[in-house]
Amino acid sequence: MDKINKNDLLKLLTSLKDKNKLIAPVKAEKDIVFDYVNDVKDIVLDFTNTVKPAKEFFIPQREDILEFNNGKIKAIFSDEKRVFFGIRPCDLKGLCVMDPTFREGIEDPHYLEKRKNTVIIALACTTLCDENAFCESAKAGPVADGCFDLQLIPLGKNEYFVENGSKAGADIIDKNKQLFKKADKSDIKKMEDTKNKKINKKKVDLDLFLEKLKGRFNNKAYWKEASLTCLRCGACNYLCPSCFCNNMVDNTKKRYRCWDSCMFRGFTRQAANLIPRDELYTRFRQRLYHKYKWHKERYGVHMCTGCGRCVTYCPGLIPYIDIINEVSNSNGE
Amino acid sequence: MENKSPYLPKIVKIKKVKQETEDIKTFTLDYKPIFKPGQFFEIGINGIGEAPFTAASASKKHFQASIKRTGKLTEAIHQLKAGDKLTIRGPYGNSFPIEKIKGKNMLFIGGGIGLPPLHSLIRTVLENRGRYGKITVFYGARDEAQIVSREELKNIWPKMKNFRVVVCVDFKKNKGEWPHNVGLVTGIMEKELKHPFTRNKNTIVFVCGPPIMIKAVIQKLLEHCFKEENIILTLERLMKCGFGKCGHCNVGEKYICLDGPVFSYKEIKEFEEEF
Amino acid sequence: MPKVLTTCVYCGCGCGLYLDIEKDKVVGVTPSFNHPVSRGRLCVKGFNVHEFIHSDKRLKKPxxxxxxxxxxxxxxxxxxxxxxxxxxxxxxxxxxxxxxxxxxxxxxxxxxxxxxxxxxxxxxxxxxxxxxxCHSSTVAGLAMAFGSGAMTNSIDEIENADVILITGSNTSEQHPLIATRVINAVKKGAKLIIIDPRKLFLSNIAHLSLQQRPGTDVAWINGLMHVIIEEALEDKNFIKERTEDYEKLKKTVKRYTPEKVSKITGIEESKIIEVARLYGKADKASIIFSMGITQHTTGTDNVLSLANLAMLTGNVGKESTGVNPLRGQxxxxxxxxxxxxxxxxxxxxxxxxxxxxxxxxxxxxxxxxxxxxxxxxxxxxxxxxxxxxxxxxxxxxxxxxxxxxxxxxxxxxxxxxxxxxxxxxxxxxxxxxxxxxxxxxxxxxxxxxNTERRVQLVxxxxxxxxxxxxxxxxxxxxxxxxxxxxxxxxxxxxxxxxxxxxxxxxxxxxxxxxxxxLQWPVKDKKHNGTKFLHKDNFTRGKGKFHAVEFKEPNELPNKKYPYILTTGRILEQWHTRTMTGKSATLDREEPFGYVEISPEDAKALEIKNGWKIKVSSRRGSIEPIARVTDSAKPGVIFIPFHYKEAAANKLTNPALDPIAKIPEYKVCAVRIDKI
The missing domain is CATH 3.40.50.740 (Rossmann fold)
Structure with missing residues (x-):
């Protein structure tokens, strides 16, 4: 078991940056965001979480898929090797949760190649990032339990316990042995304490919620009331680390894929002005059922990692956590 | 890598264009895909987009699809002539339960543009006519001018053995050449379901048409004691990918493109409000 | 993916967002958590503001x-x-x-x-x-009453109001991030009153939502003031210290009894009294308005009346109050x-x-x-x-x-x-x-x-x-x-x-x-701007009451044109769609022009939801798709003006407000025919 201090971590990242593109949390003008890094000194290590989740580096808000040229069509791929440092457990779990979708049946290489070509060094949380976070209930954080190549768990201010999660992770440790130190017993205890520490203020029971959702689908009145202040902005999909729904759009030269939102009226728009989910409450219901019931039933994982963004950034101030708890505590109708 | 994308369509030539009605054309492509009846394809034009269409032809034959002019893409497709090019990828989705219907009677109920998708199955059945029971087709269109597959409905199928065709139109504008009923499909069902040729509760029913019609037809069938698992529907959504990645066709734990588009009513009745 | 902090180009909220750049192209949008208006939130237009930038249809050469x-x-x-x-x-x-x-x-x-x-x-x-x-009548009216034609208070302050009166503003569609503040205020216990010819989205959470006959705003506002004075709810101290010409106003509104006002506006008498009491008794009452007030031949009068109402109750010049026009662009x-x-x-x-x-x-x-x-x-x-x-x-x-x-x-x-x-x-x-x-x-x-006078960088x-x-x-x-x-x-x-x-x-x-x-006025390089206006003095010195009489709109329904048309905007489209029409996500939401019509009118005209119908005024006719909805009041139809294929402004009346020269977009007489 290894640990690494802050200076050596920066050295490690510098060396990884030589052969890979390095993505890490940095300060944009006023906010912390994920971006490609030129100088590791720009990396912010004590950030809470970004507004836009890390998924934008795997399924970008807009990404060219096909290129049209004189009647010929070519697919566009990026085979960049990347290292993603600093992804938080909730965003990481978001990727794990959408992986099976892109793997099932015909694989989607536009997403999967990016996953394959990106080494992930996750950064576990020790402080609460958001009043509305419930990552503990969603079993996504504050420390990740898989899906990473390496995970750093803070051991105080300047040191991190290093957890290895894959062969790529082991290779990094192997090739940079001089930067890692052996973790001693007290380090391991600290690490375990961090893993066991509860920091969330909000709690939900997603399994119970799933159970209670079963009988509530056709309770129109409830869904109407719950969606009363939805302003149709799409933030709860756009800013969700696990939402993957996307649209394909053509311009004269390219076919590009962009984020879509099941909260949009146009999401189910068909020809002849036909819109199966025309009413707002049906879309609101769709999002919750897809996330908390159907995705779980199909792929065995909830499509929610408890990051709290859908509550924090909802301009309609819809209390999703209260809704989950309300339904969970109901008689299931 | 460039050729690995499942989004990369084939570019194919249009062989023939047939005007079915004022706003429906059947396109025959210079392309003979292998597929099962009920499966769908993404057909498109570069620079405009793609949309899912069910094949009207049988497998290994020249691909055919009937396309109604309803939006930007179909408008552009309608501008194309024989010799022009389209893009196509597929097949996607499941298919009609061919095995399950062996030896059984079949009732096809189509509305508007909802008949061509059933064609593929009817054609497949006709290729092995002996394996299947009686066939009834109920077809409804808005008015006489909107009737598709006119040749089959009028001249071919009614003359076949063990094949009964009933056509109706919502509005009758003039006398016309069709000896048809006036009213909605559900209206004629009331009477025609009792017809000795069609009347059999174990008949497998295939329904395809606009959502509002599908719902009404199901209601009628249930009233007449057809079994939920014997009512087979094909559902529509504007599927962007065709293979479970874009999320547009999610209904319940199902993706219409992966688990459908063919469903029995029993499988999806919980989400009736959604289709 | 470099991110460049800028200001959203759509509405007057002025939300802060980053444009995500990849290979010289704007490929996405990141909300700014720390921005004072948007606080990490955006509306659907903000989230998709990048979509039109690289449209094929951009003009590239003269x-x-x-x-x-x-x-x-x-x-x-x-x-x-x-x-x-x-x-x-x-x-x-x-x-x-x-x-x-x-x-x-x-x-x-x-x-x-x-x-x-x-x-x-x-x-x-x-x-x-x-x-x-859009707001020339606001600029004129508020300049006459207060000396400064802008939103008196700040967006942030709305959350702490006790009573919010929204009139002629479909806030959730036109200023979504301001609607957030209204929703939050209601959650914190504020009473929300909406007076608008249509039932609005925010009516769902309003304490009172009333639908007046279009073009009768001076009447109901005078009615409120009548009740407030009658029940001695006016702020006598404020009137005495801060205003002038009160007696003239008092004399005029005396004639606007709830009974008379109810006849003009179609709002029940008891509701007028209820609104007057709610607003009059509030400690901090904020008025939010927009083009439903301004786009009339009496636009300036309407604005003056709202200013009268605020001054009468001392609801101006302090936090979480004011007369707040929401500017569109x-x-x-x-x-x-x-x-x-x-x-x-x-x-x-x-x-x-x-x-x-x-x-x-x-x-x-x-x-x-x-x-x-x-x-x-x-x-x-x-x-x-x-x-x-x-x-x-x-x-x-x-x-x-x-x-x-x-x-x-x-x-x-x-x-x-x-x-x-x-x-x-x-x-x-x-x-x-x-x-x-x-x-x-x-x-x-x-x-x-932006609408709260905040000058921001692009x-x-x-x-x-x-x-x-x-x-x-x-x-x-x-x-x-x-x-x-x-x-x-x-x-x-x-x-x-x-x-x-x-x-x-x-x-x-x-x-x-x-x-x-910085929020203007910013007096010099050391001054940090002004959160709300008219704190100790009005810009013009004393606040001036204007006695305003009710006047009918320029064009009233008659036998040939029996319906009133009112126009406006919707969330996902922007003005003439030059930008949103090129945004795949936004245009897909509402690609076609439509007309909102009440179930009663639809029934009488034998029109069904989704049918294309013909709407004509003395100036032209268009063919929008009928949307039968109970948010429309019988006799009044609504058409969003965005669509060239069904351009509402082929119908609207160019009659002008005499002072501000603003046309009467909100009321004209039309007929409806089946096609």
């Missing part, structure tokens, strides 16, 4: 019309044609035969340059912009502030005032015209009559946005020379002789002033698409070619000039705006 068809040309050629033709027309018909339309979509710097161009380079005050069509406040109006220079300094004229003449080194210019609607009327011979349009699309659109199109066809500067070939640009491609908001630096994220250029650069070049030298290193230098000439912007400079901008 175009000139040859034999009725556009051909591409060089900048040099296009600019010399524009300069030459304008000089010729000026020489032949005089400077006042030329008119300029500025744009509330462009930056403060660009609007300032446009009005300077009109006044100094051409020599006419014929410069105006779409603010005339991202920079409509700013475009007015910097003088893109026919009667004022920057900072509302009057053209008619000799000392102002001298000040600007001196600064600009040219003798300035003293004749007041033409307003937007007058420009087209004069063009139609052959009195305006050239029009220079920057980033506006009057063919869709102006009332009686057929008339506007005819007028534009009549002028000798039409220049349109835009990012897309708009319907108006299609009629132009010369089209100049401008850079979008992502491709230039500058500032926008930053260049990518190079201009194609050969497009910033609007201010283009205009400066035209001016210089016409012989009036205009040259600036950058937009910051233009702002310095604005600050030097504009008292309310005196302390503003780009370097001071990096911390979420």
């Amino acid at each position: 175009l000139i019309k040859k034999n009725g068809k556009f051909v591409e040309t060089s900048w040099d050629n296009a600019l010399s044609i524009v300069a030459k033709r304008l000089k010729e027309i000026k020489k032949k018909h005089g400077a006042d035969s030329i008119a300029c339309l500025s744009s509330a979509k462009c930056t403060n710097e660009e609007n300032y340059i446009m009005q300077k161009f009109a006044r100094a380079a051409i020599g006419t005050n014929n410069v105006d912009h779409c603010a005339r069509l 991202n920079n409509v406040q700013g475009a007015c502030d910097v003088g893109a109006l026919y009667d004022v220079y920057s900072g509302y300094q009057k053209v008619a005032d000799e000392s102002s004229r001298d000040k600007f003449s001196k600064a600009w080194n040219v003798k300035l015209p003293d004749k007041q210019g033409l307003s937007v609607v007058e420009i087209f009327n004069n063009a139609w009559k052959g009195k305006v011979n050239a029009i220079y349009v920057m980033g506006e699309n009057p063919i869709i946005s102006d009332p009686d659109a057929n008339h506007v199109a005819e007028a534009l066809k009549k002028v000798d020379f039409l220049v349109v500067q835009d990012i897309f070939l708009s319907e108006t640009a299609e009629l132009a002789d010369v089209v100049l491609p401008s850079a979008s908001f992502a491709e230039k630096d500058g500032t926008y002033t 930053k260049k994220a990518i190079d201009p698409v194609g050969q497009s250029r910033s609007d201010w650069e283009i205009i400066c070049d035209v001016a210089s070619r016409m012989g009036y030298k205009m040259g600036y290193k950058n937009s910051a230098e233009i702002m310095d000039e604005i600050a030097s000439l504009t008292p309310i912007y005196a302390g503003i400079g780009h370097e001071r705006l990096t911390n979420w901008g």
Whole structure:
């Protein structure tokens, strides 16, 4: 078991940056965001979480898929090797949760190649990032339990316990042995304490919620009331680390894929002005059922990692956590 | 890598264009895909987009699809002539339960543009006519001018053995050449379901048409004691990918493109409000 | 994926967002958590603001019309044609035969340059912009009552109001991030009152939601004041210390009994009393209004009445109160502030005032015209009559946005020379002789002033698409070619000039705006701006009550045209769809023009939801799709004006408010026919 201090971590990242593109949390003008890094000194290590989740580096808000040229069509791929440092457990779990979708049946290489070509060094949380976070209930954080190549768990201010999660992770440790130190017993205890520490203020029971959702689908009145202040902005999909729904759009030269939102009226728009989910409450219901019931039933994982963004950034101030708890505590109708 | 994308369509030539009605054309492509009846394809034009269409032809034959002019893409497709090019990828989705219907009677109920998708199955059945029971087709269109597959409905199928065709139109504008009923499909069902040729509760029913019609037809069938698992529907959504990645066709734990588009009513009745 | 912090280009909320750049293209949007208005949130337009930037349809090269068809040309050629033709027309018909339309979509710097161009380079005050069509009555009315025509309070303060009265504003659709504050206030216990001809989305959470007959606002506001005075709920101290002309008002509203008001407006008597009590008893009551109040022949009267109501109860000049017009466009406040109006220079300094004229003449080194210019609607009327011979349009699309659109199109066809500067070939640009491609908001630096008077930075994220250029650069070049030298290193230098000439912007400079901008008035370089106006004194000294009588709208329903049409906007589309129509996500939400009609009217007319129907007024007819909804009141229909295929403004009435010259978009008489 290894640990690494802050200076050596920066050295490690510098060396990884030589052969890979390095993505890490940095300060944009006023906010912390994920971006490609030129100088590791720009990396912010004590950030809470970004507004836009890390998924934008795997399924970008807009990404060219096909290129049209004189009647010929070519697919566009990026085979960049990347290292993603600093992804938080909730965003990481978001990727794990959408992986099976892109793997099932015909694989989607536009997403999967990016996953394959990106080494992930996750950064576990020790402080609460958001009043509305419930990552503990969603079993996504504050420390990740898989899906990473390496995970750093803070051991105080300047040191991190290093957890290895894959062969790529082991290779990094192997090739940079001089930067890692052996973790001693007290380090391991600290690490375990961090893993066991509860920091969330909000709690939900997603399994119970799933159970209670079963009988509530056709309770129109409830869904109407719950969606009363939805302003149709799409933030709860756009800013969700696990939402993957996307649209394909053509311009004269390219076919590009962009984020879509099941909260949009146009999401189910068909020809002849036909819109199966025309009413707002049906879309609101769709999002919750897809996330908390159907995705779980199909792929065995909830499509929610408890990051709290859908509550924090909802301009309609819809209390999703209260809704989950309300339904969970109901008689299931 | 460039050729690995499942989004990369084939570019194919249009062989023939047939005007079915004022706003429906059947396109025959210079392309003979292998597929099962009920499966769908993404057909498109570069620079405009793609949309899912069910094949009207049988497998290994020249691909055919009937396309109604309803939006930007179909408008552009309608501008194309024989010799022009389209893009196509597929097949996607499941298919009609061919095995399950062996030896059984079949009732096809189509509305508007909802008949061509059933064609593929009817054609497949006709290729092995002996394996299947009686066939009834109920077809409804808005008015006489909107009737598709006119040749089959009028001249071919009614003359076949063990094949009964009933056509109706919502509005009758003039006398016309069709000896048809006036009213909605559900209206004629009331009477025609009792017809000795069609009347059999174990008949497998295939329904395809606009959502509002599908719902009404199901209601009628249930009233007449057809079994939920014997009512087979094909559902529509504007599927962007065709293979479970874009999320547009999610209904319940199902993706219409992966688990459908063919469903029995029993499988999806919980989400009736959604289709 | 570099992220460049900037300000959203759509509405007057002025949300902060980052543009995500990949390979010189804007590929996404990241909300800014720390922005004072948006706080990490955005509406659907904000989230998709990048979509139109790289549209195939962007204008990339200057175009000139040859034999009725556009051909591409060089900048040099296009600019010399524009300069030459304008000089010729000026020489032949005089400077006042030329008119300029500025744009509330462009930056403060660009609007300032446009009005300077009109006044100094051409020599006419014929410069105006779409603010005339949205809030000119607000600017006029609030200036008369308070001395300052802008939102009195800040967006943040709404959350702490006890009572919020929303009238003529569909806040959740038009200003979603302000609706957030309203929703939060309601969650915290505030009482929300909505008075609007339509049942709105926010009506769902309103304490009271009342639907008045369109065009009867003065009546119900006078009615509220009648009850407030009758029940002694007025703020006597405030009236005495801070206001004048109270007695005149009192005398007038005395006649507006709930009974009389109910007859005029269709609102129940008891509800008028209930609203009056709620508003009158509130400690902090905030009025939010928008074009439902302003776009009437009595627009200025309506605004004056709201100002009366606020002053009567002392609900102005303190936190979480006020009279708060929500400005529509991202920079409509700013475009007015910097003088893109026919009667004022920057900072509302009057053209008619000799000392102002001298000040600007001196600064600009040219003798300035003293004749007041033409307003937007007058420009087209004069063009139609052959009195305006050239029009220079920057980033506006009057063919869709102006009332009686057929008339506007005819007028534009009549002028000798039409220049349109835009990012897309708009319907108006299609009629132009010369089209100049401008850079979008992502491709230039500058500032926008949001609805709460916050002057914020807009930053260049990518190079201009194609050969497009910033609007201010283009205009400066035209001016210089016409012989009036205009040259600036950058937009910051233009702002310095604005600050030097504009008292309310005196302390503003780009370097001071990096911390979420400043709210004007900013008196000097040390002053940190003004959160809410009229704190101890009104801008004009004392607040002035205006006794206002109710007047009927210009056009009332009759046998032939039995329905009232009111128009407006929807969340996902923006104005004439030049931008949202090119955004795949936004346009998909509502791609077709529609008309909201009540179930009662639909039944009587035998119309079903989804049918195409014909709606006609005395001026034209269109064919929108019927949407049967109980948010429409029987007798009143609503059509969003965005769609050229069903352009509501072919129907609307160009009758003007006599003071503000704003047309009566919100009321006209129409008939409905089945197709």
